[in-house]
Amino acid sequence: PMHPVVTENIEMLLNIFRKEEVSFHMSGTEAVMCAVQQVRFHTGRPLIAVFKGAYHGWWDGVMQGAGNPRFNFDCIVLKDKCPASLELLKMRASEIAGVLVNPISGMGWGPTVTASLASGGDKVTAGPESFDRFRKWLSQIRETCTASGVPLIFDETWAFQLGPGGAQDFYGVDADIVTIGKAVGGGHAVGVVCGSHRLMERRDPDRPMRVSFVVGTFKGSPMVMGSMNAVLKWVRSSDAAAEFNGMRDRVAAWVEVCNKTFSTEGLPLSVAAYRNMWCICYHQKSVYNFLFHCYLRDAGLQLVWVGTGKALLNIEFSEQDLERLTGMIVSSAKQFKADGWWYEEASTPSLLPLVLGPTLKYHSSHILKMFGLSK
Ligand SMILES: Cc1ncc(COP(=O)(O)O)c(C=O)c1O
Structure with missing residues (x-):
């Protein structure tokens, strides 16, 4: 039963x-x-x-x-x-x-x-x-x-x-x-x-x-x-609908404040968000941008989904929590800039050959079979 x-x-x-x-x-x-x-x-x-x-x-x-x-x-x-x-x-x-x-x-x-x-x-x-x-x-x-x-x-x-x-x-x-x-x-x-x-x-x-x-x-x-x-x-319940909408509005307001702070402080960053999903956008080319999350971690912010660049906010995050978040990103960005990771003319290496080469090598027997080329 x-x-x-x-x-x-x-x-x-x-x-x-x-x-x-x-x-x-x-x-x-x-x-x-x-x-x-x-x-x-x-x-x-x-x-x-x-x-x-x-x-x-x-x-x-x-x-x-x-x-x-x-x-x-x-x-x-x-x-x-x-x-x-x-x-x-x-x-x-x-x-x-x-x-x-x-x-x-x-x-x-x-x-x-x-x-x-x-x-x-x-x-x-x-x-x-x-x-x-x-x-x-x-x-x-x-x-x-x-x-x-x-x-x-x-x-x-x-x-x-x-x-x-x-x-x-x-x-x-x-x-x-x-x-x-x-x-x-x-x-x-x-x-x-x-x-x-x-x-x-x-x-x-x-x-x-x-x-x-x-x-x-x-x-x-x-x-x-x-x-x-x-x-x-x-x-x-109606509570849930109100909480989801509250979070949506808090996050939208946070994005505005956060981006205004970046621009006042001269930091080449912006945040973009939709509901509880957000990401950091890097406006200064640098192959070292991926290191920024280490600076964030030092400031007390551990991001999930670092590899995809996307992050999530909990539904119960208050305005104060979001303010704290802005503070962490801004202080990390100031330090990152001071340490020289954002520099003009940083070239971006192509990652494709690094990924494609080993993948083709690994799967070569299957690929040959697929095209009828293996014995
Ligand atoms: C869209 C999607 N499908 C499937 C899974 C796998 O779920 P689980 O980790 O519970 O096996 C995940 C987990 O992140 C997911 O995001």
Whole structure:
């Protein structure tokens, strides 16, 4: 028998994510594995399409590039906001089991922020406009998937980062399957998949002996379900909506104050933010910009996601916390400047040969096989 909170959680999840069925898992990675297995099972097609740079957990079935030791033949990587990607989806629809989208990573500040972190430059477009562009792009993917009969999966493992209604509400675009994780467990390890009856069904309606085996000893464990219950109740409350909006307004005001301070102090930096996501943009070219986060750490600020250049603010950060944050960035930047890391004419080395060379060498036998050149 299930504890009543499990039924309550299912009802709340179905309501928030507008789907017909839910399954529980032990991590975001597993939720993605389940979603991918389900679309393969029901379409009978081999390929999963993902977008460049999007993280979907550490499973080698969807992980791109560095860190994945497997040459991934059943996962195709497409470019965000590119009409050719939509054409490819249409052309190869009969092979594609599903399109997996991370509705934050493609919003337009991934590679540009990383480039800014690595060298400097004014290319960062983080902010509300990049979200609008991404909203348009997501609806084009939705239309293409619908027209081509390819299921669309939103990987929202970072649950509720865009607001209490998740990415579907935020962008006004619905997916066929949504995977959720992290905060939805209220501090406990969790993964959730919400989807239609048709795609969540573990049996083949035409061949009863053909099943999709997705299980887990600790899926839906009582402790996780209990804390999830509290999270979901809070997320649906008016308090949550007020807190999300309060944070949005505090952060927007902080960006203005912070940037004004940089310009008064003559520091070649700016911050860009959208809701609780923010990044530092470097306007002075320097191959040493990546060292700035070490100065921040010395000032007491430990950034997460340093590698991508993106950072997150907690929802409960007050105006005083944000003021402190400005102080830390400004004092670090003054010291960084005084130490001479920002200098004119700093050239930027091309990282491509450094990455491409070893990658090609490592995968050369697979690549030769792919083109029929190996013996
Ligand atoms: C979009 C996305 N998908 C999947 C995962 C993997 O989740 P977990 O770390 O719970 O396995 C993450 C984690 O960062 C994520 O951000």
